[in-house]
Amino acid sequence: MEKPPSFKLTPKQDEAANLLISTALTRVMLYGGSRSGKTFELVYAVVTRALKAAGSRHGILRHRFNHIKQSVGLDTLPKVMALCYPGLSYHIDKTDWVVRLPNGSEIWLLGLDDKERTEKILGKEFATLYFNECSQISYKAVLIALTRLAQKTSLVNKAYFDCNPPGKSHWTYRLFIQKIDPVTKEPLRNKSRYGHIVMNPGDNLENLSSDYIETLESMPEAQRKRFLEGVFLDDTEGALWTIDGLDACRAEVPAEFKRIVIAVDPSGASGDADYRSDEIGIIASGIDFNDNGYVLEDATLRAHPDQWGRVAVNLYHKWEADKIVAERNYGGAMVESVIRTADRSAPVKLVTASRGKHVRAEPVASLYEQGRAKHCGRFPELEDQMCGFMVSGYMGEDSPDRADAMIWGMTELMLNDQSNTAIFLGARHR
Secondary structure, three states, X not given: OOOOOOOOOOHHHHHHHHHHHOOOOOXXXXXXXXXXXXXXXXXXXXXXXXXXXXXXXXXXXXXXXXXHHHHHXXXXXXXXXXXXXXXXXXXXXXXXXXXXXXXOOEEEEEEOOOHHHHHHHHOOOOOEEEEOOHHHOOHHHHHHHHOOOOOOOOOOOEEEEEEOOOEOOOHHHHHHHOOEOOOOOOEOOOHHHEEEEEOOHHHHHHHOOOOHHHHHHOOOHHXXXXXXXXXXXXXXXXXXXXXXXXXXOEOOXXXXXXXXXXXXXXXXXXXXXXXXXXXXXXXXXXXOOOOOEEEEEEOOEOOOHHHHHHHHHHHHHHOOOOEEEEEOOOOHHHHHHHHHHHOOOOOEEEEOOOOOHHHHHHHHHXXXXXXXXXXXXXXXXXXXXXXXXXXXXXXXXXXXXXXXHHHHHHHHHHHOOOOOOOOOOOOOOO
């Protein structure tokens, strides 16, 4: 028998817990600022539900599997078990990433970026689904996953969500705040079943370092509102991109391209576990014969230089690209060497960031406004970063590695006067 929890919730966490266990609510979202305890609270709720119903199955989902594995499987969940249920025996299967509890219940850690893992969701029924960092998950993916919220147990089946609030056009704002269907824009039929609560770092002071709030308070206004105050921002307040605008630019992959480039935004990461460093943005983009630009693939990752060099070169060959464009600011010679080591014949162009990120982003954003830049599919993490760009600066919490790479690629294809005439040794043109 598990030991009772030996820790104490903060008043705000206690308020959130009452919302999560309410039998009147089947959809609950915790949103607000950074490090407010949302993920801890929701993982605790999922574990508690699993322990209450023997043999029950529960899913914790994020857009990318590697992120859910690192943030929940290797960090938050072990902390929850140690603090909330000390001494309880449990096992994490690190092949399938399933947490097995003594009463036969299971908690699956699932990524929606992998077809095989997504099929695991569709092949099983769950009593709880928790969508972690749901601002990065498309509403279509949420609807598909919710079809599996169907396991019959002693529990009321529930879906939980958390996020740092994006713009007001995002489906999370429409569903939980406006209580309207994000697709039809009609009022929800069962709006009383939806609940939400704001949790901000100020509500979690006893678990934060003394200078963390000062760090958030010193941020630009848009970042401060999102990560300190937990406010959904008006998309019209200086945003270079909005969710609605990006949804309007979806397109199929063209039959032919004039040119294709692979853009790389390097970082100092030493491997996939180096979470002190940013990811390496790697984006494939192309331009067709009507001079429309397309984002084709996001291969961003956190990896050792040898690994990301191979990823960039493999993407270059996959798309039969003309060249690889890489930012030189993070050690130009090193960046070129990494790519050349993976393939000596790959043509590389190094570019220098002489202006601020948001300044470089503005002309690319104009291409989207003109309908000349499109996305071949959905790229939630890239698009979340893009929506963090304001005319006054970048409001995101981390470096916009994916967006930076996309901006370099689109700039090379569509905004550089010499890009259409430059010839690179080894480049292949369609």
